[in-house]
Amino acid sequence: MNEELIKRATLHDVASLSGVSYQTVSRVINQHPHVAPRTRQKVLQAISQLDYRPNQAAKVLATGRSDMLQLIMYDMRYGDPLPPMLGAARERGYTLLISEINPLAAKEEIHKALQDVANRMIDGLIVFTPYQFIPYEEMREVCRDIPFVFVDTDPGFKAPSVIFDQRHGVALAVEHLIGLGHRQIAEVHGPPLHSDARIRHESFLTALAAHGLEPGPIERGEFVISSGYNATQHLLASDKPFSAIFVGNDRMALGALRALREHGLRVPEDVSIVGYDDMAEAAYFMPPLTTVRQNLSTLAQQSIAYLVSMIQDRTMPIQQRVLYPELIVRASTGPLTA
Amino acid sequence: MNEELIKRATLHDVASLSGVSYQTVSRVINQHPHVAPRTRQKVLQAISQLDYRPNQAAKVLATGRSDMLQLIMYDMRYGDPLPPMLGAARERGYTLLISEINPLAAKEEIHKALQDVANRMIDGLIVFTPYQFIPYEEMREVCRDIPFVFVDTDPGFKAPSVIFDQRHGVALAVEHLIGLGHRQIAEVHGPPLHSDARIRHESFLTALAAHGLEPGPIERGEFVISSGYNATQHLLASDKPFSAIFVGNDRMALGALRALREHGLRVPEDVSIVGYDDMAEAAYFMPPLTTVRQNLSTLAQQSIAYLVSMIQDRTMPIQQRVLYPELIVRASTGPLTA
DNA sequence: ATTTTTATTGTGAGCAGTCACAACCTCATA
DNA sequence: TATGAGGTTGTGACTGCTCACAATAAAAAT
Incomplete structure (x- = not known):
């Protein structure tokens, strides 16, 4: 027996x-x-x-295909894009594997990690890291003939990529504030190494300039809640006045809300706040947050579609697909009160 | 050329x-x-x-080992456990692959998905789904000789598993409220199919009974913010009075806070609230949320360690490792005010 | 100097599939 | 009845690596 x-x-x-x-x-x-x-x-x-x-291993060995795509993220705690990515891959008959890489690690380490991935007999790679952490040519070399798509990277980056036009998103936010009468707009931006953070910051300055406005006080955060809280306290301590704050992401906006409240300031009566991302909780902040939403389903669909088309046709030209965000107006912004 | x-x-x-x-x-x-x-x-x-x-595929085929573990989650948006899991696996020389499964799907579909995973030549499996979605014996059959560990499943479930003693966590929360003088405690619990939700609910009743107390009004939510909001409105509409609410998770607690606020009730002066999970945002709720924290690092370490030991020693006996949560007291709870 | 040990290298036979090709069988058509 | 067309099956040669074993060379012990 x-x-x-x-x-x-x-x-x-x-x-x-x-x-x-x-x-x-x-x-x-x-x-x-x-x-x-x-x-x-x-x-x-x-x-x-x-x-x-x-036996899948045997099949992969014999065919050279695995029907698996791999998604590389830079921070697993930011899990929002995962469900749409998984769904999009599944729809096209691929299994999506997910792994993490630290884009700020030493170059050698990154190479090792990427090679590891590339050797695992994967059909394609999605690199979701808003950090310009590896040049295109280097990536090609590491990945050999495995196609890859960058997601959420710099505009103008000459590599297969899908991005949101954040310049547009920021402009929407800033114009919304200006439309409400605000002229002194402060900013809390994220870490400059983070592409999104940098682009949003630059776009903020550009958008203001386009309307002939000088920026209000500016502080840097790290895209986490506590840093938004601290940065806002610094804003309040500065001598530059402001009636609104553009915050680089929703998480920091949450911290900002707390700082303002502790300072006895009401939102939006005393200060208006706009965030970025439209995270699930944003609608339940106190008050509900006005923010810029990026449709992650579309992003996922486009990324996977592009990747799959590269897998099927190796001559697919390099392109950058640009998607557009939208402004979600809630209660954290209001007209300027004299 | x-x-x-x-x-x-x-x-x-x-x-x-x-x-x-x-x-x-x-x-x-x-x-x-x-x-x-x-x-x-x-x-x-x-x-x-x-x-x-x-070529990894060839290596896997020849050795029968892949040095890969797979983590199966039921909801990718709940990404908190991912970083510690990835870290714990890496520490032991394994690459962790992550995928999603819908534990409420049809039995056939689940089997198909699991077989798919099992055939991919994976060394071990971590099933992180608080749903009793497949019996142990069936799982063994599907996975063949691939070891697996359930995480966050029912206490007393006779399968390799690592869980938190939620009964203990709930008791901490309830006793905290009772210690503050509260005697009429309402509850918003999660969906009964969700093990955590069910256990927390049962433990809530047990903890009250242990102190000779009758429960206040009880509503059911779905573990998402909006459901906490709705459930709390129902609580407020009921005729049973209460001075505190025990909410099944932090997300719903966020909704509850909003509902109370809209009703003109102050937290904690009029109503105290305790959540569960200690999500990153909880400390920044208005007011900061008193909640029960489960140390996910420990959970990850233990799960991976146990799984690896099963891989290395097939005679490893089935066990259930129980970890203990702790109460984090913040500003959403206060003494009963006459 | 001879034996034993140990370090270093090579050989055959898998692992579990797929692909390209050839061979066979029907069946309808001329 | 012969002839192709096409559906149906089988054969050989791969895929790239590891295992167990054998064979050799060098070092240590007798």
């Missing part, structure tokens, strides 16, 4: 049990046409009898 | 270039001892000259 050592059934086991060749079994498994219904039946019967499961 | 079709170098290419056998090359790659330094040098030289990269 010692069934410990029963080996997994292979294609050949199934073949000999059902009295056909291994090739025929392979055909049945891969849904090839040109298999007689009766034969197929026999094979399927043998498969279930032996509880046969095809 | 057509370098399109350069094939990837193989072990044999390296071998012939460096004038040794393929086996020796293999030894160099796998850091085996018993390779003469000079030989190793020659081989390494050839490897870098050919830019050789070992």
Whole structure:
């Protein structure tokens, strides 16, 4: 009764049990046409009898394809894009594997990590890191012939990429504030190494300049809640007045709300606040946050679609697909009160 | 100059270039001892000259090991446990792959998804789904000889598992409220199919009973913000009075805070609130949320450690490792005011 | 100097599939 | 009845690596 050592059934086991060749079994498994219904039946019967499961590693080795895509993220706690990415991949018949990489790590370490990924016989790679952490040519070299798409990287980056036009998003936010009468607009931006943070910051200055306005006080945060809190305290301590704050992401905006409240300032009566990202909680902040939403479903769809088309057609030209964000107006912004 | 079709170098290419056998090359790659330094040098030289990269699929096929673990989550948006899990796996020399499964899907679909995972030549599986979605024996059958650990499942579930003693966590929360003088405690619990939600709910009733108290009004939510908001409105509409609410998770607590505020009730002066999970934002709620924290690092460490020990020793007995949560007291709870 | 030990290398046979090709069988058509 | 067309099956040669074993060389012990 010692069934410990029963080996997994292979294609050949199934073949000999059902009295056909291994090739025929392979055909049945891969849904090839040109298999007689009766034969197929026999094979399927043998498969279930032996509880046969095809060995993926062997398949990958033989075909050179794995039907797996890998998504590389820079921070797993920011999980919002994951469900749409998984969905988009699945829709196209791919399994999406997810892993993390630290874009601020030493160059060698990054290379090692990327090579590791590239060797795992993956059909394509999505690099979701708003850090310009590796040049295109270097990436090509590391990845060999594995196609990859950058997501959320710099505009104008000459590499396969899908991005949001954050300049546009920031302009929407700033114009909204200006439309409400605000002229002295402060800013809390994120870490400059973070592409999104840098672009949003630059766009903020550009947008103000386009309207002939000088920026109000500016502080730097790190995209985490506490840094938004601290930065806002610094804003309040500065002698430059302001009636609104543009905050680089929603998380920091949450910190900003607390700082203002502790200072006895009401939002939006005393200070208006605009965030960025429209995270799930933003609608439930006190008050609900006006913010810029980027449609992550679209982003995921486009990224996967682009990647898959590169897999299928190696001559696919490099392009940058640009998507547009939208402004979500809630209660954290209001007209300037004299 | 057509370098399109350069094939990837193989072990044999390296071998012939460096004038040794393929086996020796293999030894160099796998850091085996018993390779003469000079030989190793020659081989390494050839490897870098050919830019050789070992083919993982072939390795997996030949060894039957992949040095990969897979983590199955039920909801990717809940990304908090991911970083510690990735770290814990990496520390032990494993790459962690992450994927999602819908525990409420049809049984067949779940089986298919699990088989898919199991066939991918993975060394071990962590199932992080607080849903009793598959019996132990069935899971064994699907996974064959691949070890797996359930995380965050029911206490007393006879399967390899790592859980938090939520009964204890809830008791801490309830006793905290009772200690503040509260006697009429309402509850917003999560969906009963969700193990955590159910256990927290049951523990809430038990904890009250242990102190001879009747529960206040009880509403059901779905663990998302809006449901906490709605449920709390229902609580307020009921005729049962209460001075505190125990909310099944922090997200719903956020909704509850808004509902109370809109109702003109102050927290904690009029109503105290305790949440569960201690999500990153909880400290920045208005007011900062008193909640129950579960140390996810410890959870990750223990899960991976247990899984790895099962991989290394197939006779490892089934056990359930129980960890303890702690109460984090913030400003959302205060003494009962007559 | 001879034996034993130990370090270093090479050989055959897998691992579990796929692909390209060839061979066979029908069946309808000329 | 012969002839192709096409559906159906089988064969050989791969995919790139590791394992167990054997063979050799060098060093240590007798």
